[in-house]
Amino acid sequence: MEQPYPHNTFNVSLDDEENINEETDYVEPNNYETPNETETDYNEPNNYESPNETETDYDEPNNYESPNETETDYLIPNENLLNEILNDENDEEIDYEDYFDDEILNDNEMSIDSNNGTLNEEESDKIVDKALNSEQVPSMSGVFAPYFENFTSALLFCWIQKHNISVGVKFSLLQHCFIRRFRKYRQRLPLLSIKTRKIHISSQKTPSTSQNIKEMYYLSITDIIWHSLNNPSLFSKMYFGPGQIVKRNRELWHGTIWKESPRFGHASFQMNGTTYNCGEFIVYKESITRNNFGRILAIVDTDGKLKVLVQRIIQFAELPTNLQSRNRRERSYNEVWLLDREMENAIIIIELQKIVRLATIVILYNEDNINNITSIFIREILYKHQGHWKLRNVAYSYRHPSEFAALDELVTNLPIYKLYIDLYYDDFGTFRNVYHSLGGVYVQIGNLPFDKRKQLKNHFVIGFVPFGGSFNEFIRPFVDEMKQLEKGIIMDVQGNRSFIIASLGDVTADLPQGNDLAGVKRHSAIKGCRTCNVTKDFWTSEGLDLSLVSRYHHITNNQFEEISLASNITRSNEIATMYGLRLQPSILDELKRERHLQSPQDVYHLTSGKVLKFLKITIEALSLEGKSEFIKTMTIAFKHSFTEEDYIQLHECLDSERKLFSQAFEDFENLPNLHVNYHLLLHARNYATLLNTGIDKRFSSTNNALTNLPYHLKRLMNDWFIVEKPFDPEEDISNDEYISNIVLKKRIPKKYAEKIVPNDSGFRRELASVYQEMGYEAAFFESSCRYYELICFSVEDNGINTQYRLHVGDVVTTISEEEGETFALLRSIFSHKRNNQRFAFIVIDKFEITNQKKLECPVYRLRDTQRIRPISELDTNSTAHFIHYCNDDECISGSCHDFGNDLYIKNMYFFKAI
Known part of the structure; x- marks a missing residue:
């Protein structure tokens, strides 16, 4: 991946030996530097x-x-x-x-x-x-x-x-x-x-x-970062730049958190001698004749060009008529109103040249200081709820990351690399019959693309919380190191001294652990949602005004202070219960983060909980329309990328699912997994997709680290001793460099295979034609074909090796210049020997689309084509799922199909969770 912004936007003026800033004097113990004890307000061990x-x-x-x-x-x-x-x-x-x-x-x-x-x-x-x-x-x-x-x-x-x-x-x-x-x-x-x-x-x-008292073991996050940055295969894939505006949001740098936070994206830019920082207010040209106020939310990359995301600010005359009260008119001489970012056209993208100047505007979170403010101020936000325009106090909004995660301006000529740290915590049982859990704590580096982050080898273990141990005690070394990394340390990166800043991007966990890490009581409490204050009796109710009931970091801070100042423990418990908070804030709150915004719900755990409840009640209770709506919601929730239209569809599907389930089934009413449907859209926008913050570590993907090692090692890793393999798998070759490790298994006797695909003159002519398409000369054919039930091969895509396995009878997707993308049924797998080399081929029957539909799914007809194709024509990135279109009298209980009926349904709701 290209790294067009390795230095971000910081000024360059000091030599390597000069101080990074006036307050911190860095020393270099090894090849990365950390502040000494006098530079911090906590005791940092020299690890x-x-x-x-x-x-x-x-x-x-x-x-x-x-x-x-x-x-x-x-x-x-x-x-x-x-x-x-x-x-x-x-x-x-x-x-x-x-x-x-x-x-x-x-x-x-x-x-x-x-x-x-x-x-x-x-x-x-x-x-x-x-x-x-x-x-x-x-x-x-x-x-x-x-x-x-x-x-x-x-x-x-x-x-x-x-x-x-x-x-x-x-x-x-x-x-x-x-x-x-x-x-x-x-x-x-x-x-x-x-x-x-x-x-x-x-x-x-x-x-x-x-x-x-027991020993705990852990790895240093600083060590993990150093090794990752000095791993060429990882470093070359990392992204260090501003948030990006793209059509399909897939990566973390496509999400709101990265775009707006100065700790991940661009913090500032200079124009005409003036520095503009994220979070500041400006005057910009709205049209040729009109200027307007706005707030810089983010500095983003749009098609390789830096632009600015601006949140619009409106004046009194632009307020809806029903909200133009006399009191607001009197205040309008020095007051403006912020347009809620969820409103249409509330956030616009402008060219840097459209900025006129900086503006002095104060957001009035605390009205006690209103008499001391002489500049323009904002204390209300205009928004729409259930079709009606409303105004709410600015306290009921998430503060911009520049307010709670500010980054001091750095002046250095060293390369600056900002790292996004994703922390994952979950308990798992270590024994089958005895409850003895360990708390697994892992991190990912969010600067890697999704295809890299989903690989198990790129999940770095911090350690395991011992059974009965305290998470706060365990995570203390991590927090202390992250405090240093938030300020920045000097490391050798690929042989060059560089300034490294690492910050906590998000914390992912299941419902119980996630609430703990946000300082919120668990979901069995009256207020057990870590994102909002809705009581559990109304979790699936209609008409919730989320902006008024959401939890906000600055408000929660005041509530924790109220708990700590209580006269006794009984009163502290009463206040904590009233707010749905724990007695103490999370240890992670010592880091620069928004506890509620950066503790997203894990979509995998949520969905599995809903599906389990759904299946227990019985899926057959739903109508065909209800089944279709449920499957649509599951499909879009696990999409790998989102367009703006997809976000709208996700909101509609989640809303429909919540309504249908809570109305149709009593057990779903106020279910916490269903209540979170209110918040998933927010998480999807903040992190580009729901997958970016909901990745369970128990992947179904294949670990390819041992792919090229001898078979004895694979046997040894699975067994207690080495034995001679009962058969030697057939290893064939492909004419495409990105396809490797082709293995054919379960050989089929020739006499049975040729009943399906006769090895006649027509077969040999077509095979010769395929060789010519592959760039080989014509071949002589005798009895050199071998037939198999199964083929395995590895495909390299963007530096990632993925292993694929196909059986006879599977549906595959093929790509050709003549027909483009087509679907086909795999009839036969065979290898052919040419010049002492064996090549792998497949025989397919192609599907032809009809004008019929079933449950909004297209119906295809299977054609008896029996075409020979090389495996290089398979589209491994496309997954198609076909179901036989059974008629009542033709197929018996769905298990014994009458293949005289050549109609198949393409399952449009099929998805594969990774």
């Missing part, structure tokens, strides 16, 4: 200082220095651990004490500390596992250099890693780190350092025999 000798038996590498070519060519040690273990016939001769590092706490030592029941708050976090630097890695050569001496040791290491994690969670995810020899194998790999600190364990959530 990047090398541990002393008592904490480890090896030296701390400079993990944050970009390695040159000679540094990355590690050499493998002479030690042969595998032979030592496998050839040692007497178990008693093994010194098991050598498997543990004396300086790292073992289980017994941890138990003793736990019995004390107290934590030393001043004790710094320890590093329990880290990579060796290049000087510490002994010399060895081989095809698996610089990490392993041979193939078998690499397999054994992978097996130990995999099985210790999968079966040893109960004791610790890091037990294998305490085995010295295997830990040294780990240390040869350029992996992140694992840190540890003690954490309290609640006695109310765990058995009485449990320790009240």
Whole structure:
């Protein structure tokens, strides 16, 4: 992806050695710099200082220095651990004490500390596992250099890693780190350092025999950022620029949060010697003869050109007649009104040249100071509710990110990179029959495109909250690091010193955990929605004025202050219940964010809850129209991109779904999952799509990291030992570079296959013609065709490898210059040998559209064409779902179809959640 804005819009005037600003004097401990303790209002441990000798038996590498070519060519040690273990016939001769590092706490030592029941708050976090630097890695050569001496040791290491994690969670995810020899194998790999600190364990959530203090393990967000920025394959795909105006909104930088926040998009621009910042008020040319007031919401990229998003401001004469009261007329000499951004034409895109000058306008959130204001002010917003124009106080609106997440103007000639951090938190059970949950905490870097972020390898684990542990205690190191990253630190990025700013973009979690992280009581409370104040008895009611009942960060702050100032705990609980808040705000509120706006609802959890309830009640209770409306809503909710028309359709579908379900089924009335339909449109606009903030980590997509490794490694990762494969899969080739790893499976006897596709002269002539289309000379044919039930292949698209699997009988989409996109039924899969190479082909029957429809879905007729095509003509990005058009007397219970009927229905409501 192109990166046209690596520096954003900051001025360039200082040398590298000068201060970033007057208040902060940065020092450089390694290759990224953090402020010292005098620069912050909290105690920040120096997590990047090398541990002393008592904490480890090896030296701390400079993990944050970009390695040159000679540094990355590690050499493998002479030690042969595998032979030592496998050839040692007497178990008693093994010194098991050598498997543990004396300086790292073992289980017994941890138990003793736990019995004390107290934590030393001043004790710094320890590093329990880290990579060796290049000087510490002994010399060895081989095809698996610089990490392993041979193939078998690499397999054994992978097996130990995999099985210790999968079966040893109960004791610790890091037990294998305490085995010295295997830990040294780990240390040869350029992996992140694992840190540890003690954490309290609640006695109310765990058995009485449990320790009240345990170790927790976590990875540093700063380390994750450094490794990501210095990974060429990731860095080249990251976007560092202003929000974009596009027809189809797909990426996070297409959403409102990125566009408007100075921490992600452009913060300012200069024109005619004047600096214009996001959030400031301006006078702009509305027409040739008329100027008007407006507010700069965002500086955006439109077709490669910078423009400004402006929220319109209206004067008294433009108010609806019914709102032109005498009092407002008297105030109009120094008061204007803001037009609600949800109104049509409330937000306009203008050229930079249309800006006339800055304007001094004050938003009057607190009317106590009205007598001290001499400039123009705004205290009301014009909006429309249920077809009627209304005015509301400006306090009932989300503040612009420049007000709660301001970014100090930086003057530096270093490249500036702003990172969008997406935090995900969810509990999951580790055992089948016993409730023992871990809290998984993950992060994503929102600067990556959606196709990259959806890959499991690009989800970075911060750590796991131990069962019974406090999330606030666990996340404290993350919050402390993020405070530094919000101010900015200097890192080496791809060999260049750069200024890195990272901020929390959004926090995604299920209903219970999401409410906790927003400081709101859980959804069983009277006011249990983290986005609004509607009581649960009215969650699905008609006519909610969302702008008046929504939760706003600045109002919630006042409510938390009221709770904290209560005379006693009983009164605090009463106030908290009245507002639907917890007694204390979330620890994440220490970061610069809007707690309610940046804690979106997870569309996956919400939808699964509605579907489960829906199926329990019975889907058959709905009419055909009701089923159709429900499926339409599910389809559009999971769209990968949105146009402006799609947002309108999403709003209509969500509104219809809420009405239908709450009216038809008593169990759906005031269901929290259904109530959130009111807020999903807001989330979709803020983050471009609902998928960007609702991605569950348990993906159905294939992890291709091991695609090109030998089959023995795949067997080893799935089994406890290596066995000879019962058959060798057929590996064929394709004439297209982006298609690879073609594997044909489940061979079909020739006599059965040729009943479907006869290998006659016509077949051979068509195959020769296909070869010519592929650019090959004519081939001689004998008995060189082999037939299969299944084909697997990998397709590279935009640097991402995706594995596909097709069976005989599947519906596929093909693309050709003559016919464009067409749908076809896969009749046969075969390979043909030519010049000692085997090529994969398919035989298809194409669908022809008719003028019929069923449930608003088009009806197709299957044509008996039996055309031979190469797999390169398959459109892997298109997914089509066809259903046999069964007539009452022809098909038996839908399981035994009469294929004499060649009509099929294309399911327009089919979607695939990723």
